[in-house]
Amino acid sequence: MSDPSCGQPLGIFGGTFDPIHFGHLRLAEEATEALDLAGIRWIPAGRPALRRPPMASARDRLAMVGLATSDNLRFEVDSCEVDTDAPSYSVSTLERLRRDDHCGPLRPLVLLVGADAFAGLADWYRWEALFELAHVAVAHRPGFPIQPERLPPLLAECLRDRLCAQPELLASSPSGRIVVFAMTPLAISATHIRDLLARHRSVRYLLPESVIGHIRRENLYLEC
Numbered sequence: 001m002s003d004p005s006c007g008q009p010l011g012i013f014g015g016t017f018d019p020i021h022f023g024h025l026r027l028a029e030e031a032t033e034a035l036d037l038a039g040i041r042w043i044p045a046g047r048p049a050l051r052r053p054p055m056a057s058a059r060d061r062l063a064m065v066g067l068a069t070s071d072n073l074r075f076e077v078d079s080c081e082v083d084t085d086a087p088s089y090s091v092s093t094l095e096r097l098r099r100d101d102h103c104g105p106l107r108p109l110v111l112l113v114g115a116d117a118f119a120g121l122a123d124w125y126r127w128e129a130l131f132e133l134a135h136v137a138v139a140h141r142p143g144f145p146i147q148p149e150r151l152p153p154l155l156a157e158c159l160r161d162r163l164c165a166q167p168e169l170l171a172s173s174p175s176g177r178i179v180v181f182a183m184t185p186l187a188i189s190a191t192h193i194r195d196l197l198a199r200h201r202s203v204r205y206l207l208p209e210s211v212i213g214h215i216r217r218e219n220l221y222l223e224c
């Protein structure tokens with residue numbers, strides 16, 4: 001399991017990003033520091049498998065993620081899930097990354113999720129295979145306490161077996177561990193932002209101005 005030549009872990013951050021907001025950006029920034037990541041690869045979902053279709057098109061959501069992350073040299077945006085009509089499955093995306101020269105089979109990959117997403121992990125397509133492909137880092141999120149006793153039994157068992165209290169160990173293997181990290185609590189959600197926009201209320205300071213500019217130019221989220 002231990003291989004010191006594995007290299008600095010790369011964070012993988014998937015999501016609907018409908019739209020991207022400061023909760024996402026702080027999660028990525030704080031994960032980079034807390035977990036000593038080389039950087040973050042943002043992967044907007046083209047066609048999320050487990051939720052109703054996003055309000056904004058995949059292209060708009062990709063553009064907004066690009067605008068929000070462009071000034072951070074450690075962030076890169078990957079359009080692989082947007083470039084296909086197939087449903088977006090994290091396990092397929094990670095398999096593709098493992099085949100890719102940039103990552104290869106040994107590079108530690110860390111899939112970033114908020115606590116709400118982690119609680120639903122057992123519904124994801126081939127979720128147990130995720131741990132053969134990546135570590136999973138779970139960020140605290142206001143309103144979504146991490147309560148093992150409330151998780152589906154298989155996921156609770158997986159958390160118990162894989163939980164690792166030392167983030168520096170993520171660099172010593174390609175995949176398989178779970179770490180939990182605290183981030184600045186930000187009770188921001190895309191749902192709330194869409195609701196404000198539909199009611200013509202201000203969304204300033206919840207998401208970057210560049211993203212608000214795109215939303216205004218393209219007349220996005222005028223309805224809930």
Ligand code: ATP
Pocket residue numbers: 014015016017018023024027112113114115116117118139140141142186187188189190191192
């Ligand atoms: P929606 O309200 O449409 O469900 P969202 O705000 O939860 O959207 P997503 O794109 O679904 O955003 O989230 C992508 C990832 O970011 C998920 O793993 C989610 O848990 C995490 N996340 C989103 N907002 C926050 C936040 N404020 N704090 C911590 N994690 C967050």
